[in-house]
Amino acid sequence: MGIFGIFGKQNHQNIQNQKDTEESNHLVNQEEETSLSEGMQKTKRSLFDKLSRAIAGRSIVDDDVLDSIEEALLSSDIGVDTTQTIIERLEDRVKKDKYVSIDELNAMLCEEIEEIIKVAEGNSVEPFDFSKKPYIIMVVGVNGVGKTTTIGKLASQLKDAGKKVVLGAADTFRAAAVDQLVVWAERAGVDIVKQEMGSDPASVAYDTVKSAVAKDADVVIIDTAGRLHNKVNLMNELTKIRNVMRKVVPDAPHEVLLVIDGSTGQNAFIQAKEFTKATDVTALAVTKLDGSAKGGVVIGISDQFHIPIKFIGVGEKIGDLKLFEKKEFVESLFK
Numbered sequence: 001m002g003i004f005g006i007f008g009k010q011n012h013q014n015i016q017n018q019k020d021t022e023e024s025n026h027l028v029n030q031e032e033e034t035s036l037s038e039g040m041q042k043t044k045r046s047l048f049d050k051l052s053r054a055i056a057g058r059s060i061v062d063d064d065v066l067d068s069i070e071e072a073l074l075s076s077d078i079g080v081d082t083t084q085t086i087i088e089r090l091e092d093r094v095k096k097d098k099y100v101s102i103d104e105l106n107a108m109l110c111e112e113i114e115e116i117i118k119v120a121e122g123n124s125v126e127p128f129d130f131s132k133k134p135y136i137i138m139v140v141g142v143n144g145v146g147k148t149t150t151i152g153k154l155a156s157q158l159k160d161a162g163k164k165v166v167l168g169a170a171d172t173f174r175a176a177a178v179d180q181l182v183v184w185a186e187r188a189g190v191d192i193v194k195q196e197m198g199s200d201p202a203s204v205a206y207d208t209v210k211s212a213v214a215k216d217a218d219v220v221i222i223d224t225a226g227r228l229h230n231k232v233n234l235m236n237e238l239t240k241i242r243n244v245m246r247k248v249v250p251d252a253p254h255e256v257l258l259v260i261d262g263s264t265g266q267n268a269f270i271q272a273k274e275f276t277k278a279t280d281v282t283a284l285a286v287t288k289l290d291g292s293a294k295g296g297v298v299i300g301i302s303d304q305f306h307i308p309i310k311f312i313g314v315g316e317k318i319g320d321l322k323l324f325e326k327k328e329f330v331e332s333l334f335k
Contacts, residue, residue, distance in 0.1 A: 152318075172197060276307065
C-alpha cells in the first residue's frame with residue numbers, strides 16, 4: 001500500500017483537522033503497486049532457499065547448521081556484527097531443544113530480527129508532523145541512489161493525499177538532477193523552485209522555504225547535491241543550507257532524510273556512515289530493494305546506525321515507495 005495510509009496512526013493532536021486525516025489515508029495507485037512480498041522476492045528466495053538447505057535432513061541444530069545459517073544471513077548483506085548477534089540468540093534458543101523444523105527456525109529468525117530492528121528503531125517511527133507548517137524535509141544521499149526519484153514519488157503521494165507541496169532543486173551542480181526534479185514536479189503537479197546551474201544551493205533552499213511560506217504550503221522537500229569534493233565540503237554545504245532555511249523557519253529542517261541504495265549491499269553501510277558524520281540524519285529511505293537479493297542490508301543498517309528507516313522502495317511505480325513497517329518487512333522474507 002502507499003505510504004499515506006500511515007497518517008491514520010498519527011496522534012490526532014498532530015493533525016490539523018479530521019479532513020487532513022481522511023486525505024492522508026488516501027492510497028495512491030493501489031491497483032498498480034508492487035506488494036512488499038513481490039518487491040522482496042529476490043532477497044526472500046535467496047535467503048529462504050539457503051536456510052532450507054541448511055536444515056534439510058537434519059535432526060538437530062548443531063554447529064554446522066548454525067554456520068550455514070550464518071552464511072545465508074551474510075550473503076543477504078545483513079552485515080557481520082548483526083549476523084553474529086542473530087546467531088548468538090539462536091544458539092541460546094536451541095540449547096534446550098536441539099531439534100527444530102524449518103518452520104520453527106523461520107519463526108525464531110523472524111522474532112529475533114524483529115527484536116533487533118525494534119531495539120534499533122527505539123520508539124515507533126512517527127509519520128510527518130503536519131502541525132509544523134510547512135514541514136521541511138532535506139533529502140541527502142550520493143548520486144545514483146534514487147534520491148530524486150524518491151523525492152518525486154514522495155511529492156506525488158503527498159499531493160494525492162491533499163497536501164500542498166513545494167520542491168527545491170538545490171542540487172545545482174548537475175543539470176540532470178534539476179531537469180529530473182522538474183519532470184517529477186510536473187508529473188506530480190507540485191510547485192518547484194530552481195535557479196541557474198552553479199547557483200548557491202543555500203540560496204535555492206532559502207527561496208524555496210520563503211516561497212512555501214508565502215503560498216501556505218504544507219510540505220517542502222529540498223534536494224541536495226549528491227557528492228561534493230570531500231566530507232568537509234559536504235558538511236559545510238549542508239550546514240549552510242540548514243542555517244539559511246532557519247532564517248525563514250527557525251526549526252528547519254524537520255527531517256533530514258538519507259536515501260541509500262539497498263542493492264549496493266555493504267556499500268550502503270559506507271554511505272550511511274559518511275552522511276551520518278556530515279549531518280544529523282533523522283531517517284533513512286532504502287531504495288531498489290526489488291532488484292537485488294541484498295535486502296538484508298535494511299536489517300543491518302537499522303541495527304548498526306540506530307536511525308529509523310522510514311521508507312523503502314520496492315519498485316518503479318509511485319506507490320512502490322512504502323512506509324517501513326518492521327513486522328511486515330520481516331514477515332515478507334520468511335512467509
